[in-house]
Amino acid sequence: MATLPVDELFELEASALEATDAAGELESLAEVEREYLGKKGSIRRQMRRLGQLDQSDRPAFGKAVNDVATRVEARLTERRASLKAAEREAALEAPNFDPTLPGITVGQGALHPLTLIDWRLDEIFRSMGFYVLDYPEVDSEYFNFEGLNIPADHPARDMQDTFWLTNGQLLRTHTSAGQVRTMREFAPPFKAIFPGRVFRYESTDASHDHTFHQVEGIYIDREVSVAHLISSMKTLLSEVFGREVKVRLRPGYFPFVEPGFELDISCLVCGGDGCSVCKQSGWVELLPCGLIHPNVLRAGGLDPDEWQGWAFGLGMSRLVMMRYQIEDIRHLLGGDVRFWSQFTGTGLE
Amino acid sequence: MKFSLQWLHRYVDLSDLLNDTEKVAELAERFTLSVAELEGYDQLGAELDTVIVARIESCEQHPNADRLRVCQVNDGSPEPRTIVCGAPNARPGLVTALALPGSKFNGFKIKVSKVRGVESCGMLCAPDELGLGEGHEGIWELPSDLTPGVKLSEVMPVRDTVFEVDNKSITHRPDLWGHYGIAREVAGLLQRELRPLDTEVTLGESPAASVNVTDHVACPRYCALKIEEVRVTASPLWMQVLLYRCETRAINNLVDTTNFVMLELGQPLHAFDAREIHGEEITVRRAVEGERVTTLDRQERILKSDDLLICDARRPVALAGVMGLENSEVRDDSTTLILEAANFTPEVVRRTAVRLGLRTEASSRFEKSLDPAYPKLGALRFVKLIQEMCPEARVASQLADSWPHPPAAVSVDTSVSYINHRLGTELSGEVVRGYLTSVSFTVEDLDGDKMKVGVPSFRATKDVSIQEDLVEEVGRLFGYDNITPSQPVVEIAKPYRHPMRTLQRKVRTVLSGGLSFFELRNYSFDSEPLLERIGRSEALALELKNPLSNEQRFLKTSLIPNMIAAIERSIAHCDELKVYEIGRVFEALSEGERIATPDRLPSQPFMLGGAIWRRAGQGAPQSSLAGQWGQSDRAYFELKGFTETLATQLNTTLDFKLTDGGQPVWMHPARCAQIFAADGSAIGYVGGLHPDVIENTSLGDYCALFELNLEVMNALNLSYGGYAEISRYPAISYDLSIIVPEAVSYDQLKTYINQAHKSWVRGVDCVSIYRGEPIPEGQKSVTVKIEFQNKSATLEMEQVNKVVDRLIKRLGQEVGGWIR
Numbered sequence A: 001m002a003t004l005p006v007d008e009l010f011e012l013e014a015s016a017l018e019a020t021d022a023a024g025e026l027e028s029l030a031e032v033e034r035e036y037l038g039k040k041g042s043i044r045r046q047m048r049r050l051g052q053l054d055q056s057d058r059p060a061f062g063k064a065v066n067d068v069a070t071r072v073e074a075r076l077t078e079r080r081a082s083l084k085a086a087e088r089e090a091a092l093e094a095p096n097f098d099p100t101l102p103g104i105t106v107g108q109g110a111l112h113p114l115t116l117i118d119w120r121l122d123e124i125f126r127s128m129g130f131y132v133l134d135y136p137e138v139d140s141e142y143f144n145f146e147g148l149n150i151p152a153d154h155p156a157r158d159m160q161d162t163f164w165l166t167n168g169q170l171l172r173t174h175t176s177a178g179q180v181r182t183m184r185e186f187a188p189p190f191k192a193i194f195p196g197r198v199f200r201y202e203s204t205d206a207s208h209d210h211t212f213h214q215v216e217g218i219y220i221d222r223e224v225s226v227a228h229l230i231s232s233m234k235t236l237l238s239e240v241f242g243r244e245v246k247v248r249l250r251p252g253y254f255p256f257v258e259p260g261f262e263l264d265i266s267c268l269v270c271g272g273d274g275c276s277v278c279k280q281s282g283w284v285e286l287l288p289c290g291l292i293h294p295n296v297l298r299a300g301g302l303d304p305d306e307w308q309g310w311a312f313g314l315g316m317s318r319l320v321m322m323r324y325q326i327e328d329i330r331h332l333l334g335g336d337v338r339f340w341s342q343f344t345g346t347g348l349e
Numbered sequence B: 001m002k003f004s005l006q007w008l009h010r011y012v013d014l015s016d017l018l019n020d021t022e023k024v025a026e027l028a029e030r031f032t033l034s035v036a037e038l039e040g041y042d043q044l045g046a047e048l049d050t051v052i053v054a055r056i057e058s059c060e061q062h063p064n065a066d067r068l069r070v071c072q073v074n075d076g077s078p079e080p081r082t083i084v085c086g087a088p089n090a091r092p093g094l095v096t097a098l099a100l101p102g103s104k105f106n107g108f109k110i111k112v113s114k115v116r117g118v119e120s121c122g123m124l125c126a127p128d129e130l131g132l133g134e135g136h137e138g139i140w141e142l143p144s145d146l147t148p149g150v151k152l153s154e155v156m157p158v159r160d161t162v163f164e165v166d167n168k169s170i171t172h173r174p175d176l177w178g179h180y181g182i183a184r185e186v187a188g189l190l191q192r193e194l195r196p197l198d199t200e201v202t203l204g205e206s207p208a209a210s211v212n213v214t215d216h217v218a219c220p221r222y223c224a225l226k227i228e229e230v231r232v233t234a235s236p237l238w239m240q241v242l243l244y245r246c247e248t249r250a251i252n253n254l255v256d257t258t259n260f261v262m263l264e265l266g267q268p269l270h271a272f273d274a275r276e277i278h279g280e281e282i283t284v285r286r287a288v289e290g291e292r293v294t295t296l297d298r299q300e301r302i303l304k305s306d307d308l309l310i311c312d313a314r315r316p317v318a319l320a321g322v323m324g325l326e327n328s329e330v331r332d333d334s335t336t337l338i339l340e341a342a343n344f345t346p347e348v349v350r351r352t353a354v355r356l357g358l359r360t361e362a363s364s365r366f367e368k369s370l371d372p373a374y375p376k377l378g379a380l381r382f383v384k385l386i387q388e389m390c391p392e393a394r395v396a397s398q399l400a401d402s403w404p405h406p407p408a409a410v411s412v413d414t415s416v417s418y419i420n421h422r423l424g425t426e427l428s429g430e431v432v433r434g435y436l437t438s439v440s441f442t443v444e445d446l447d448g449d450k451m452k453v454g455v456p457s458f459r460a461t462k463d464v465s466i467q468e469d470l471v472e473e474v475g476r477l478f479g480y481d482n483i484t485p486s487q488p489v490v491e492i493a494k495p496y497r498h499p500m501r502t503l504q505r506k507v508r509t510v511l512s513g514g515l516s517f518f519e520l521r522n523y524s525f526d527s528e529p530l531l532e533r534i535g536r537s538e539a540l541a542l543e544l545k546n547p548l549s550n551e552q553r554f555l556k557t558s559l560i561p562n563m564i565a566a567i568e569r570s571i572a573h574c575d576e577l578k579v580y581e582i583g584r585v586f587e588a589l590s591e592g593e594r595i596a597t598p599d600r601l602p603s604q605p606f607m608l609g610g611a612i613w614r615r616a617g618q619g620a621p622q623s624s625l626a627g628q629w630g631q632s633d634r635a636y637f638e639l640k641g642f643t644e645t646l647a648t649q650l651n652t653t654l655d656f657k658l659t660d661g662g663q664p665v666w667m668h669p670a671r672c673a674q675i676f677a678a679d680g681s682a683i684g685y686v687g688g689l690h691p692d693v694i695e696n697t698s699l700g701d702y703c704a705l706f707e708l709n710l711e712v713m714n715a716l717n718l719s720y721g722g723y724a725e726i727s728r729y730p731a732i733s734y735d736l737s738i739i740v741p742e743a744v745s746y747d748q749l750k751t752y753i754n755q756a757h758k759s760w761v762r763g764v765d766c767v768s769i770y771r772g773e774p775i776p777e778g779q780k781s782v783t784v785k786i787e788f789q790n791k792s793a794t795l796e797m798e799q800v801n802k803v804v805d806r807l808i809k810r811l812g813q814e815v816g817g818w819i820r
Ligand SMILES: [Zn+2]
Pocket: A267, A268, A269, A270, A271, A272, A273, A274, A275, A276, A277, A278, A279, A280, A282, A283
């Protein structure tokens, strides 16, 4: 048997193994594979020498070539695995990654705090079967005063200094201006609130503005008593403030209700024990309310012998200020971005 | 209004309350809960227990001080007391007030101390130092008949509680504008007896002056009395102190007594000096337009024909119900008076007082509809009090009394069950009747349930006339706190959603939530200086008759000006801003409309205004089209994008057309689009800023604004458009560059593309716009990406090619479009 021409083959093997070990990444490893084991690779090319060999030597040489190919292959596979492992190892690292850097945002929007309260009232009252309505801001003397049992020259007109328009109409001084409109619009029995903007001709300071927001509540049914009013206000206000409140009625004079009341709630700060907010009385004056005056029912087209009702007017701006601890009412309509950008949330809690 | 416990004590026995802080607090609470709101109360004078009456026996110059004198004072003890005093009126024989050492008031303490080397054992006091009167010219000059050594509190009501009632809460209660009315309520609350007012006086024989009232509507009742031999002196101390505590300055017995009766009964009185009253007849008449009079405060007043005057035979002597005139004022030497006690109609007094800016104690009481029974009572009370202090005074005449139409007694038919129904109580008839009679109503029990309730005259003028008023009387006296709350039985109501509120809620959700806008709210007035800077809308603004300032006399016709101001206020605090406001704007009716429909309200639609601003375009979003845009263009397109998204989220679409010149004055005339709603109605504008606005404000280039009419939006069908089944067949995306003349808008091009095939064109998007070589001048190359899809079969490329060929051909024929 002639000596097999294997020197070249083994040299190839040695250099292939060396190149395999030297490949630092998967791409160069693939290059090595192509160079030695590819169809035209140098190891594969050794097969072509079979023809030059004796018949008897051919199997042995063929086996030698295959063995080399197998060994190189094995070394390549091993190397590939270790490179992949290293690469994954590297992928699992994120050098200098600081997850606390600020996110890329599209900016944050916000609702106005009056909207937040409006939505909250909307949700509470609608869930209790109230309509939530809206009425004009420029209104007639009739709906703002006369229809509410406040005729011309009535001293009660002094209580609400009015912005008059040159055309004889006015900027409504209270959301009560919607009462007669509601009665004319909806068939009784019904219950409704109507929030909105109201205007008073008066100078402004941190707790007074010439423009502010109120919400009017009205309830019309066949049989309405003071006992109902107390109970309803207690339930509604407990929802509005998100906790149980006590209510107390005192005589109050408003021409469109009879009897009329000032409603106090138990102080939210001290719970009724007495503190500086409630001037030690345990009570805080919150809103006027009362049983609707028969003249107002008549103005609304309702027969007072058949229909009765109660009504209240709640200072929405004041509610907003209480809820968010806003120190100056003028921020509500005159603020800047430092104010508008603070009120996140949806108003639905 | 203030009222004093000591004063009330004159009519109802409150001796147990005078020195009892707790009982006073209890009364204050019950008063607040059952009668009217108290602003608060002050307990006064408790610290003055060591102040006594003293007489100065001698006065010598202080050896070491020019301005001080050393007085020997009789304090009731045998030994004189040495007091150093600086008052200029300190003199032998003067009876005055002495604060003994140990007294503490006004924040300082009286001690025995050396004053410039002379020991002083107390302090002689001025009335204001003691909180008992006005005047600090010197020490108090007390009547000389007071006994030295007695406590001051024994000669005048030193210790007192003064309550302040919130005037607003008694607007409807004329009876509560005087102490006697308050005492009536207190007597009712405490179940005590109310003493009748003493009006026992002897009238004269001579006929009363004749009173000629020409307008009985304006002056339902006029009483007059002539009183002779009056001497003008100081009032008694008790009266001076009570008046002072109720914030009324003591002047002399005549003035003080008119004031006292007013604060007692609520009935204003007026005294004329009889020497200045000409003739024997008093006339009450309307003023002549332009008539001039001079009131007691020395002001000339020009009257109108609805003002009411009191006149003697020659001239006006008083402005009825408001103020007397200078010409007939009582003086220090007056001895004969004509006393007026009248009832004037609230509207007449109110109109005059408001117009002249002359709201007096009298006018504010007449405005409340006083009891017409009071003039006579008040006149007699005056006489009674004057005679107590001036026994020689006598009434010369009978009472002149013009009262042609006394009002009929008012009674209200009601029932115990009605009152219980309205209160939600189960009170017995006896209890209900008890409450009513405790505050002077009379009750005729008809059948145990029904009753006829007589309303006392002082409650009948305006306050109580219907059953509901009696519900209030019983409720407040029972105590609303004692009513057991009960839930009403309620029918299930049909829900109702207010369409405008619903739309606003959607808009706010999209803008504040999805699109990251801040919601702001602004005032409803336009600012004139701002409009000077940014221009004035052509809309007809509503004007205020009584603006707070001349600069804010118009209601806003657009949300934009105030929004610009709000952005200006904000840009120092941020680099970018996206804001919106939902609010009403106001537009006056035309003169013609107003005359035709006087009751119609002006148009006051809800608008949505929005703006975007960036400092020098910082952080503006990328767009493949943006390369060729300036800052203003980019702002416009960024804001337009938001309005488009908003429309999509509202289930509608908006159309943007180049403005035809009708854009708002603050918008750029060329970089602006008019917006049309899905039904074709004009709904608003979106645009960049006008160069003048950029110049006159701090906003800069990168700013755009929009304003949409939400009433138009609200009229649209905003219901969800419907789900489209997801096609199983592939879509073909086709890029096409079309060259068209500049005048052809993208919108036009898009319309052609959409019309190229009714059902296969699924979407069109603009990829880029190119101008320049080799595109001819005046033309542009628009590259669009068109998505084709057939919902029911796979679309072949040849089919698409055919559609595109037809499209290009049509563009060529109709707008001169071509491809390279
Ligand atoms: Zn408290």
